[in-house]
Amino acid sequence: MGNVLIVCEQKDGKLRSATLNGITCAITAAKASNGDVIALVLGAGIGDAAKEAARYGVKKVVAVDDGGLAKYMAETYAPVVASVAKAQGASVVVATATAFGKDLMPRVAALLEAGMASDIAEVAGPKTFKRPMVAGNVIGVVEITTDVAVLTARQTEFDAAQPSGDAPVESASADGANALGAEVVKLEEVTSARPDLSEAKVVVSGGRGMKTAENFKHLEALTDMLGGALGATRAACDAGMVPNDLQVGQTGKVVAPDLYIAVGISGAIQHLAGMKSSKVIVAINKNEEAPIFQVADYGLVAKWEDTLPTLIEKVKAIKG
Amino acid sequence: MKILVTAKRVPDPEQKVKLKDGAVDLSGMNFVVNPFDEYAVETALRLTENAASNKRSGEVVVLSIGPKEASQQIRSCLGMGAERGIHISGSDDELDSEQVARMVAAVYEKEKPDLLLMGKQTVDGDNNQAAQLAAGYLGLPQACFAASIELAADKQSVTVGREVDAGVEYKKVPLPAVVTVDTRIVLPKAVKNNETPDSHEYAEGPRYASLKGIMQAKKKKIDNLDAGGLGVSLAPRVKVVALEAPPERGAGIKVESVDELVEKLQNEAKVL
Numbered sequence: 001m002g003n004v005l006i007v008c009e010q011k012d013g014k015l016r017s018a019t020l021n022g023i024t025c026a027i028t029a030a031k032a033s034n035g036d037v038i039a040l041v042l043g044a045g046i047g048d049a050a051k052e053a054a055r056y057g058v059k060k061v062v063a064v065d066d067g068g069l070a071k072y073m074a075e076t077y078a079p080v081v082a083s084v085a086k087a088q089g090a091s092v093v094v095a096t097a098t099a100f101g102k103d104l105m106p107r108v109a110a111l112l113e114a115g116m117a118s119d120i121a122e123v124a125g126p127k128t129f130k131r132p133m134v135a136g137n138v139i140g141v142v143e144i145t146t147d148v149a150v151l152t153a154r155q156t157e158f159d160a161a162q163p164s165g166d167a168p169v170e171s172a173s174a175d176g177a178n179a180l181g182a183e184v185v186k187l188e189e190v191t192s193a194r195p196d197l198s199e200a201k202v203v204v205s206g207g208r209g210m211k212t213a214e215n216f217k218h219l220e221a222l223t224d225m226l227g228g229a230l231g232a233t234r235a236a237c238d239a240g241m242v243p244n245d246l247q248v249g250q251t252g253k254v255v256a257p258d259l260y261i262a263v264g265i266s267g268a269i270q271h272l273a274g275m276k277s278s279k280v281i282v283a284i285n286k287n288e289e290a291p292i293f294q295v296a297d298y299g300l301v302a303k304w305e306d307t308l309p310t311l312i313e314k315v316k317a318i319k320g
Numbered sequence: 321m322k323i324l325v326t327a328k329r330v331p332d333p334e335q336k337v338k339l340k341d342g343a344v345d346l347s348g349m350n351f352v353v354n355p356f357d358e359y360a361v362e363t364a365l366r367l368t369e370n371a372a373s374n375k376r377s378g379e380v381v382v383l384s385i386g387p388k389e390a391s392q393q394i395r396s397c398l399g400m401g402a403e404r405g406i407h408i409s410g411s412d413d414e415l416d417s418e419q420v421a422r423m424v425a426a427v428y429e430k431e432k433p434d435l436l437l438m439g440k441q442t443v444d445g446d447n448n449q450a451a452q453l454a455a456g457y458l459g460l461p462q463a464c465f466a467a468s469i470e471l472a473a474d475k476q477s478v479t480v481g482r483e484v485d486a487g488v489e490y491k492k493v494p495l496p497a498v499v500t501v502d503t504r505i506v507l508p509k510a511v512k513n514n515e516t517p518d519s520h521e522y523a524e525g526p527r528y529a530s531l532k533g534i535m536q537a538k539k540k541k542i543d544n545l546d547a548g549g550l551g552v553s554l555a556p557r558v559k560v561v562a563l564e565a566p567p568e569r570g571a572g573i574k575v576e577s578v579d580e581l582v583e584k585l586q587n588e589a590k591v592l
Binding site: 132258293299 | 331456586
């Protein structure tokens, strides 16, 4: 038996929704190892986030509220996570595989002398996990041989945890946090009224074939009519057509919406790695040899210039 | 300035990967430098040169852990302009991220570079762990997923634009430090070093080895080390017990018109 520690991610005192998928992974891992789920919330001014975490079926919440943790840095957070993991007898320590989890958790594994499995898609046993490798073309079954296993969980592979119960919150101190001279100078935030890419039910993405930033307006119109999120390929981001945070793929976000509409996207392996798990994939591309058609449920070989306006009209008629 | 940069030998990511008898079928595969590592090599070169006067101003040491053929990947980085190489023999089937990180950390201790630069992940294992692990073992600050990097005028720190979920976070870390790079680090103005004029625009992407570079690379030194000699245990903490094929997507259909597409999405897929 061993407990499972879920490292929660919060922003401005609110739990990030991606954490809820990690909680589900933690609950699954706890069942496999016959232990309890303990949530760790850390930062400064995090009381509300800790109370929020308590409502998702965890046994208890450990809150580490410290001015020194106001801005996330792996250097200060990793020692705190490691010391709480030890104090709580955790045999599994997990976070969702967001930029936060990917940056932080290996450093936690280093401090705990633990083996780590990244971006897991399935808990196959107490210390056995399945994870995509080689851009999602292979699923690796990995076994961790150390007493403690550190994990990151692929957000799209675990459902969001549902509210259940209300667990006690206890506090712990941030002993051992040392910035090692590092500091976060500033954060250039990108804000959008659209849903988060990783959580949207519909994603409309454009690639190099869209040619200009101006042309993305057509995709934005379609996106908003469907209440979805806008995505893009690396080529479109690098060409400055859209901001980088819209990138879907091996670099960027992994998405698995109910409907993924790929327009002017050829389907590089690196892009497919980020959207192949979508439930329904639509591809519109003028090149019928484009690899995107090999994963598309519905392919339309056509120029987007000739098809998007009609598609937008039709969708408008349906959605009112 | 001295930079230690990693370069893993990986199957060319543009090739289709197939499983055969529970292993990745490597027959007939081309091998390349892990693309993210190649970006790291380009970054290291940009940090240690004046691109306007074409003058090197530092040392870039390329480390690869892999089979003997990995010396080809080291040579190709030396052809790009790196000064020398280090090759540790090892096999992917036997090594996990922890062992790789231990070896990198051991070489770091030997070489004492100002900066350890790595790709954010390898495109075969997709682990995204080794750099953070090495930073943890070495007690060094880390800045991962760099889209930009600026070396301070006093060369005592770097400010790294990190791609995070909310946007770009600028993190300043004193040197020595560990930095991993993402794709956008090879955009024309992503790397600044206070030597190359700020107005300079690089060609996008990692540089090609020139003919002269390739000729020079043949004379550059590659040291061979072995894991045992570095005091790294050969018992992995993470064992890959099986490889499986991912679920196949059912073969899709081609539709002839937008009308047909919308009809299918509404009535067949029921997503509209």
